[in-house]
Amino acid sequence: MPSNETYLFKEASTPEEFFAIARLNHQIFVEEVGQHPATGTGSLVDPFSAKSDYFIAKRDDSLVGMVAVHDQPPFSVAAKMPDPSRLDALGPRLLEVRLLAIEPAHRRSRVFAGLLYAVLTRAVAQNHTHLLISAVDAQRALYERLGFCSLGPPVQRGRAFFTPMALEVQSLCPVTVNRFRKWATGAHPVALLPGPVQVSTLVKRAFAIPPISHRSKAFIDEFEDVRNRLQNLSGLRTALFPGSGTLANDVVGAAIAADRSRQKGLVLVNGEFGDRLANHARRWRLPHEVLRWEWTERWDLDRIRLLLDRDSAINWIWAVHLETSTGRLNDLCGLRELVQGRSVDIYLDCVSSFGAVEPHLESVSLATTVSGKSLGAYAGVAAVFVAEPERFDSKSFPPSLDLPATVKAVGPLTTFASPVIRALREALKTQDTKKWRGYAAQGEWVRNRLTEIGLHPLVRGKDAAPVITTFSPRTGECSLSVVKRCAMAGILIAGESDYLIKRNILQIASMGDVQVDQLEPLFAVL
Numbered sequence: 001m002p003s004n005e006t007y008l009f010k011e012a013s014t015p016e017e018f019f020a021i022a023r024l025n026h027q028i029f030v031e032e033v034g035q036h037p038a039t040g041t042g043s044l045v046d047p048f049s050a051k052s053d054y055f056i057a058k059r060d061d062s063l064v065g066m067v068a069v070h071d072q073p074p075f076s077v078a079a080k081m082p083d084p085s086r087l088d089a090l091g092p093r094l095l096e097v098r099l100l101a102i103e104p105a106h107r108r109s110r111v112f113a114g115l116l117y118a119v120l121t122r123a124v125a126q127n128h129t130h131l132l133i134s135a136v137d138a139q140r141a142l143y144e145r146l147g148f149c150s151l152g153p154p155v156q157r158g159r160a161f162f163t164p165m166a167l168e169v170q171s172l173c174p175v176t177v178n179r180f181r182k183w184a185t186g187a188h189p190v191a192l193l194p195g196p197v198q199v200s201t202l203v204k205r206a207f208a209i210p211p212i213s214h215r216s217k218a219f220i221d222e223f224e225d226v227r228n229r230l231q232n233l234s235g236l237r238t239a240l241f242p243g244s245g246t247l248a249n250d251v252v253g254a255a256i257a258a259d260r261s262r263q264k265g266l267v268l269v270n271g272e273f274g275d276r277l278a279n280h281a282r283r284w285r286l287p288h289e290v291l292r293w294e295w296t297e298r299w300d301l302d303r304i305r306l307l308l309d310r311d312s313a314i315n316w317i318w319a320v321h322l323e324t325s326t327g328r329l330n331d332l333c334g335l336r337e338l339v340q341g342r343s344v345d346i347y348l349d350c351v352s353s354f355g356a357v358e359p360h361l362e363s364v365s366l367a368t369t370v371s372g373k374s375l376g377a378y379a380g381v382a383a384v385f386v387a388e389p390e391r392f393d394s395k396s397f398p399p400s401l402d403l404p405a406t407v408k409a410v411g412p413l414t415t416f417a418s419p420v421i422r423a424l425r426e427a428l429k430t431q432d433t434k435k436w437r438g439y440a441a442q443g444e445w446v447r448n449r450l451t452e453i454g455l456h457p458l459v460r461g462k463d464a465a466p467v468i469t470t471f472s473p474r475t476g477e478c479s480l481s482v483v484k485r486c487a488m489a490g491i492l493i494a495g496e497s498d499y500l501i502k503r504n505i506l507q508i509a510s511m512g513d514v515q516v517d518q519l520e521p522l523f524a525v526l
Helices: 013-032 076-080 086-090 111-125 137-146 174-185 201-210 216-235 245-258 272-283 303-312 332-339 403-406 418-428 433-452 479-488 500-505 516-525
Strands: 007-013 053-059 062-070 094-100 130-136 156-157 160-168 191-194 237-243 264-269 288-293 314-320 343-349 366-370 378-386 468-471 492-493 506-509
Touching: 007 111, 007 492, 013 053, 013 062, 013 094, 053 094, 053 111, 053 201, 053 245, 062 111, 076 094, 076 160, 076 174, 094 111, 111 174, 111 479, 130 332, 137 160, 160 216, 191 314, 191 516, 201 418, 216 237, 216 378, 237 245, 237 264, 237 403, 237 468, 245 272, 245 314, 245 366, 245 378, 264 272, 264 303, 272 288, 272 314, 288 303, 303 314, 303 366, 314 332, 332 343, 378 403, 433 468, 433 516, 479 500, 479 506, 492 516
Parallel strands: 094 130, 191 492, 264 288, 264 314, 314 343, 343 366
Antiparallel strands: 007 053, 053 062, 062 094, 130 160, 156 160, 237 378, 366 378, 468 506
């Protein structure tokens, strides 16, 4: 349940809390609204109390707000409807919301948002399709703005008029629910996405510094510091481009096309991003073959060896190190051993792996990464690592992809936004063995927690990526509905990309500034 420095939101559980609920029930619905006659005790126990759960808001150990929910017919709203059978048309998964009551002094606070967020989270987590309420008629416009629709005209109970209303849970936009969560908690959603990733406070502060000219000495000094840090990590010369992983791999495609020693290539595909490399090769009209495996399979190194033995024209291999679509860390060590003694270049997509594991780019001719994934900064910087930039002639590259000129230049060749460079510079300060070990331990913890709740990662064991875990939802459940349920709980997971929707799969990315205590609530929602 959401909490902040002022209010504690929780599910009622103690005798003292239920006594306070009965007193608040009398105060609001007897003394203020006039729905019921006075009891003489200052306390009113609701007739539905035995089958209801209560979410409450407390301040300084005093109850200041409450709301009750239950999903067992009969529903009190039926007695206020001219045609109660309309409820049957809504389906069997109805959740009635009752007794929303807030102390007058706390009605312009976070209490309403916190209680409503608790109700919405319960509805989504338990797959309820509709919320039912009996709205005090004076507040009907408020509920209509939230999306509730009337089920009949207002009816009088005591001095008050109530309107029966319903809201389809699926009609709620996650952005709306997150707004309530943020009002209640003052917190942002936890981002467990492979981009944008959750960034540290220091990276945010660096990004927030006002921009400066990319031609200024101050910027060039920062730019070169970033380049030097990346070169020290990779062991290769480094070119920085403004853009994405797609652009970085286009630079590799341009380099292969410009290489006079280039003959025939081999593209390895066991996931979505291997397929994208094959698309790059086609677009650059590179002579090549494609070796494919099922998404859940590792590379078959014997099959690669047989092809290389059979076709001596193959002198380059293009592959993905960490296949983001499946969460598989492909066998780079095995591939390197395989090409030893052969005149075969390895070109590697390290977009997700660089910063997630210790870099081992020896014997790699070209590799790519970006700022916005495992390095833990904001998107916007594409890096290309190159072993021998002198092999290439600038005249053979489009200006925006000119790898040799970009390696040779001091500072950027084209416009860069200084905030993304500063943020990346800050993120690079934390790249070390401790971080990579932390990623590995956290990834193993995620996979174990999924298994404990009966959800099975596509990849386990030594092949599993430390920073991204792909899994299927429960049988018969749509992955997009799981994404929405998690978003309503303030947790963003991946599932909205076309390739994930097509296969009905989901992803948890723990890259970036993510801690175990931020991950734990996800598994209750799943």
